[in-house]
Amino acid sequence: MPEPAKHHLLTLESGLAAAGEASIWARTLAAQHGVPDERTGNLDLCIIELINNVVDYAYGGGPGEIELELMFTPEALVLTIADSGPAFNPLELAAPVQATSLDDARIGGFGIHLVRQFADACHYERRLGKNFFTAGFGDVRELPRRVERRRAGPAGFPLRRADGTLIVADQRCDIDRRSLGFISRCDLFRDVPYAALEAIVRHCRLVEYPTGAVVLRADQPMNSVLVVVKGSLRVHLDGPDSEDAVDIPAGQCVGELSVADGKTASAWVVTAEATQLLVIEGPVFLERLLAIPRIGRNLIVMLAERMRRGNERIVARIRGAMELEALQRELDFARRIQASMLPANPLLPGQDAVECHGFMRAARQVGGDFYDVLP
């Protein structure tokens, strides 16, 4: 079983000290996780340059919050920095032109260039009114797919492959059919015409997760609905390691509440085994999927079932609490009975010559010891 990624979060106030604080935070965590010196140096440089950029440009020296996330896996580490400044994609900046002499060199503008060179992968995304910049270090192919890689909109053709060749038109077919065969059987899509689904699956992604991967984290923005295609998910309300969990089997989905009300996720979702998920982006879900009449009804049925299961759990928990309370009342009663059986003062009535005192205290409610005084 692969070791799950370890996440660390930090929120900083924008200002002159922010980059220094973030640097110390990142270096301390990197040392704790045994990250090699060279990689720590690269992370340190990128974090300072990125924070500096946010302080100077996103917030223009004014107040603002900078959210940082560092994720460690055995092969890689991933830094994400979020700010609420105006939309700005640093990756669209042209690389600086190499000056030929000191006199015509631009002094500055190296920050993002350095980040692009020293990080092994970079990604920018505008989401929920924030800029998210992600930088990966190490074997980033092995990154858990929680890193946002999706595009802002549908892909426009022609697309250019990494090797330079062009993709002229959408050629996806097999994976669509496979997932379509499955999703027509899942609760959300029950009795929905095949043709209506086909148009939607084209806008969705299939994503694979290993066992124990954190798919969703409480209080994180969530802008897509995840349908379990293969495997299963486990929903933890308290934290990713808590015992108290609800299973989401294949055919069920998560994230529809967050997409519906635009609020952050309310629980942690972890894969219980190797799992394949169909990712339906929020806009696709709200505008295209909910436009299909049958989907709305299926969703209500699913939510009703979930609510009913939730109620049953609440009732079971209350019943358990009531039973415990009753047990405690009985124990308390037993304690008072035991105490009343002990001789009370005066211990030897009528015999003023002998003075006698007794005291007993049970370690818990009821004890096994006893005493008496015989004249």
Add this chain to the structure above:
Amino acid sequence: MKFETDALEGDVQRIALEGRLDIDGSQAIDARFSFLTTGRKANIVVDLTGVSFLASIGIRLLMTAARGQKGRGGHLVLAAAQPPVLKVMQTAGIDQLIPVYPDVESARAAIAGT
């Protein structure tokens, strides 16, 4: 972040930096370093042996100093950068603009008596 200066043979001044040339480090020495490097014409070797980290703000500091000294008619060169620091300088391309030497002695010899 701190630095020391001493005079080398052949009317060359050595400025040895020590610490991290990040935002805090650069701000800590900015005024004094600028004054020393650009206040008058001189032949200066900036000894980077003790610099463990270089960010873009540190690059800016070095470039401003080198340009200022060039304007005065003197020389400012860099020497003895540690591998991570050298890598940052090469990535930013400033090794193409400011002469970089592997050690202080070769840097001194290159600009002595000019």
